[in-house]
Amino acid sequence: MSAVLAVERLSKAFGGVQAVQGVSFALGEGELLAMIGPNGAGKTTCFNMVNGQLAPDSGSVRIGGVDTVGRPPREIWRMGVGRTFQITATFASMTVRENVQMALISHRRRLASLWTRAASLYRDEADRLLERVGIREQAERACSVLAYGDLKRVELAVALANEPRLLLMDEPTAGMAPKERITLMELVGEIVRERRIAVLYTEHDMDVVFGHADRVIVLDRGRLIASGTGDEVRDNPEVRQVYLGSRGRA
Template sequence: MSVLRVRNLSKAFGGVHAVENVSFDVGDGEFLALIGPNGAGKSTCFNMINGQLAPDRGDIQFADRSIVGLKPREIWRLGVGRTFQVAATFGSMTVAENVQMALVSHHGEIFRFARALAARHRERAFELLEQVGMAGSAPRACKELAYGDVKRVELAIALANEPRLLLMDEPTAGMAPRERNDLIALVKRLVVERRISVLFTEHSMDVVFAYADRIIVLARGMLIADGNAEAIRDNMQVQQVYLGAGRTFRPHAQAQS
């Protein structure tokens, strides 16, 4: 059973093929990593799945329904949550309000003009913050948080509409090794507990090899490899275009608990 089915996806910018004929599935409850050199088409792929870009060709099916041509917010309503490479939260709001905002949107209450937002969905917001370990910071301004904590708040926001699929664009960018590990461990736990599927891009190979169920590799817009950590690590082509000699990461890191 796959939650997301990508078929023959293609996109060109000014004659340059950014993504060419890419097909893959994300299984139910699967933690799938998408890796590849910068400019390989990962972001383009991502942006087509979340609706920010329209593909030239190909189909994307989420929960057995084509989502090509839908707007990002429509795709979100179907149950696709996402986090950004540079964590995107609402800086002028408190941590709790950030999550409440997502809940209010989830319940279709954006165009309400009377009762204050602060009084809406408080308990649920706290529950979500508790899950990511941020309940203690609920009343603080989001702009005051350390970057790692902002990432956690972003995760709570992404979970507010009870998504079936989470799209995470370089979730650990700009974080220290242990923070990376903690965040991905947290995501993995939520994935297992709530049976969410995750598609994520990442350059931190320690994290990818330790946690991903499966890894797919893009290079120059094409899918060049698909397999588990071991198969990808030993793939000559992947080593050549992406991994290199493996001197700048710990290739055999284990998940820490």
């Protein structure tokens, strides 16, 4: 299995504090990898170095074999990387369909067009994506009036617009009701397997971690302390101590 994402010896310090230190991991096609760790473990820093929002001090991030360090997020997107955010980031003054159309327009490089009607571009394609994530019937509604769980689905449809090979999801179920969490993650799982997409996600909810990830990596104080299947990680004594144990959830 060739790695879609390969992270090697990634390090980053903020004002003398080593936020991430020598973290390495790899991710293959169709694989769901959860990154967990207590607050302050370096998950967000690590995540932002992968998506290009932060430049690492050292180490490399390869997507499909190409080093992405130093490239802005929008270039990394053009390499086939979709993203969803912890707090959804959608275009609130547009309809659900227009949000997806916007991503398709950008993907096809039609942004500079001054005369075509944007609302008539790639309409069917957008609707197919909305159908796939289960909100086709809400296509005409404004994003600003959508329920939070549905906004998460919009983000997923938007992230799929550039036919990504890698999906980065920051806390995909944050702010959702427990039932919605399970349905959303099941949907992600289905899509990932049918399209052979690799997924890296961070998560607080242990159900979402152990119920849906193929593999789990655990960070603590900037270091990768464990990696393996859910059961392996759950049984790792170091993990129990720093993460699950300290929150009384073992």
